[in-house]
Amino acid sequence: MAMQSVRQRFFFSIVKESEKRRFLSSQQIIDRDNKYGGVHFKPLPVVLSRGEGVYLWDTDGKKYLDFLAGFSTVSQGYSHPRLVKVMRDQAGKLAHTSRAFYSEPHGELGEYLTKLLGWDRFLPMNTGVEGGDTAVKLARRWGYRIKKVPSGKAAVIFANGNFWGRSLAALSASTDPNCYTDFGPYVPLFEKIPYNDPIALEQKFQENPNICAFMMEPIQGEAGVVVPTDGYLKRVRELCTKYNVLWIADEVQTGLCRTGTRLAIDHEGYRPDILILGKALSGGMYPVSGVLADDEIMLCLETGSHGSTFGGSPLGNRVALEAVKILEEENLAENAKKLGKILREELSKVPKDIATEFRGRGLLAGLVINKEFAEGWDICLKLRDAGLLTRPTHGQIIRISPPLTITEEQLREGINILTTVLKSYE
Ligand SMILES: Cc1ncc(COP(=O)(O)O)c(C=O)c1O
Numbered sequence: 001m002a003m004q005s006v007r008q009r010f011f012f013s014i015v016k017e018s019e020k021r022r023f024l025s026s027q028q029i030i031d032r033d034n035k036y037g038g039v040h041f042k043p044l045p046v047v048l049s050r051g052e053g054v055y056l057w058d059t060d061g062k063k064y065l066d067f068l069a070g071f072s073t074v075s076q077g078y079s080h081p082r083l084v085k086v087m088r089d090q091a092g093k094l095a096h097t098s099r100a101f102y103s104e105p106h107g108e109l110g111e112y113l114t115k116l117l118g119w120d121r122f123l124p125m126n127t128g129v130e131g132g133d134t135a136v137k138l139a140r141r142w143g144y145r146i147k148k149v150p151s152g153k154a155a156v157i158f159a160n161g162n163f164w165g166r167s168l169a170a171l172s173a174s175t176d177p178n179c180y181t182d183f184g185p186y187v188p189l190f191e192k193i194p195y196n197d198p199i200a201l202e203q204k205f206q207e208n209p210n211i212c213a214f215m216m217e218p219i220q221g222e223a224g225v226v227v228p229t230d231g232y233l234k235r236v237r238e239l240c241t242k243y244n245v246l247w248i249a250d251e252v253q254t255g256l257c258r259t260g261t262r263l264a265i266d267h268e269g270y271r272p273d274i275l276i277l278g279k280a281l282s283g284g285m286y287p288v289s290g291v292l293a294d295d296e297i298m299l300c301l302e303t304g305s306h307g308s309t310f311g312g313s314p315l316g317n318r319v320a321l322e323a324v325k326i327l328e329e330e331n332l333a334e335n336a337k338k339l340g341k342i343l344r345e346e347l348s349k350v351p352k353d354i355a356t357e358f359r360g361r362g363l364l365a366g367l368v369i370n371k372e373f374a375e376g377w378d379i380c381l382k383l384r385d386a387g388l389l390t391r392p393t394h395g396q397i398i399r400i401s402p403p404l405t406i407t408e409e410q411l412r413e414g415i416n417i418l419t420t421v422l423k424s425y426e
Pocket residue numbers: 071127128129130132163164165166217221222250251252253254278279
């Protein structure tokens with residue numbers, strides 16, 4: 001063979017590496033991951049390589065129905081052709097500029113979301129936790145500059161069981177020892193009250209005039225799909241207005257059609273002062289989150305007081321715009337509402353000695369498995385073997401949050417696998 005240039009040799013060595021990689025067994029892939037990766041989640045042992053619609057395939061070609069949607073993110077379904085096209089087109093044109101300059105998709109997404117959802121402005125970030133952090137910063141700024149809270153005294157109230165990510169601020173708000181243990185010192189003046197308890201909320205507001213915000217999820221997702229009683233959101237709105245406190249609704253998980261309405265707050269029809277979106281906002285193609293608020297609040301952040309290298313990139317904005325248009329144009333809120341009823345009807349029939357409770361709204365649901373009956377993790381392993389993917393939360397709650405593009409037939413197929421696996425224990 002003719003003498004190879006250094007570049008050619010480098011190229012061939014890479015090709016050989018990637019060929020080697022292709023022949024790794026799933027166990028070898030898992031072992032390498034476990035050896036070299038940092039630890040956070042404990043993945044279910046299945047190695048996925050492809051997704052289309054509501055289905056996923058592992059490296060051995062086995063097909064699975066997906067009941068997780070990347071933690072309620074892939075609402076538009078895997079590899080949605082419109083999202084793939086937009087991603088390719090925009091990546092080939094202009095992916096990133098940073099907000100050092102203007103680019104068309106930024107204002108386009110802002111205009112679309114504000115007109116669709118009804119706030120003055122949209123501020124894009126990347127992950128859900130950054131959305132939460134941005135909302136708390138906005139609230140503190142508003143507290144000092146508009147409400148006139150004395151310097152250093154602005155307090156924020158959270159509900160027990162909240163989850164809004166893993167940053168130091170988010171874990172300072174957490175009541176879950178798994179999240180916060182040994183990460184202190186924590187952000188001060190984050191106070192916690194029981195969820196779904198307007199009396200406790202009013203008591204806090206009465207005790208402390210320096211509260212700038214109450215941040216909550218209209219349905220607590222990670223806590224195990226905890227749906228508050230009807231009337232709770234109305235009362236939160238009334239109390240926040242009465243005591244001049246901002247209501248922050250964290251709809252990172254519940255937002256954008258998941259619960260059968262465009263937003264989970266639409267179930268009661270009351271409007272928070274700050275809305276946080278993430279996850280389905282970009283359908284899993286690219287991390288995009290953000291907050292919506294009116295001028296009085298949003299303009300408390302001025303140039304230099306907030307920012308992100310990637311937040312608001314042309315690629316992220318274009319993908320998010322298409323992702324939300326898909327949800328709207330394919331009527332996925334309506335689908336979630338219709339199929340959510342079937343899910344409830346069918347899974348409420350599971351005997352109480354197996355599942356103590358079915359919780360949920362739309363296609364955000366949890367089946368609470370009796371601990372005496374079986375371990376949630378073990379059930380998810382059996383579901384995997386039977387061709388259905390999901391994970392438990394808090395050990396015993398089987399999550400059900402499929403892509404919102406799921407059809408009735410596919411949903412029934414999933415329910416059938418789930419109930420058959422549960423019966424196999426008897
Ligand atoms: C309600 C809610 N807020 C915020 C987050 C954090 O989102 P991210 O993991 O993208 O930071 C989550 C994640 O599950 C969530 O459920």
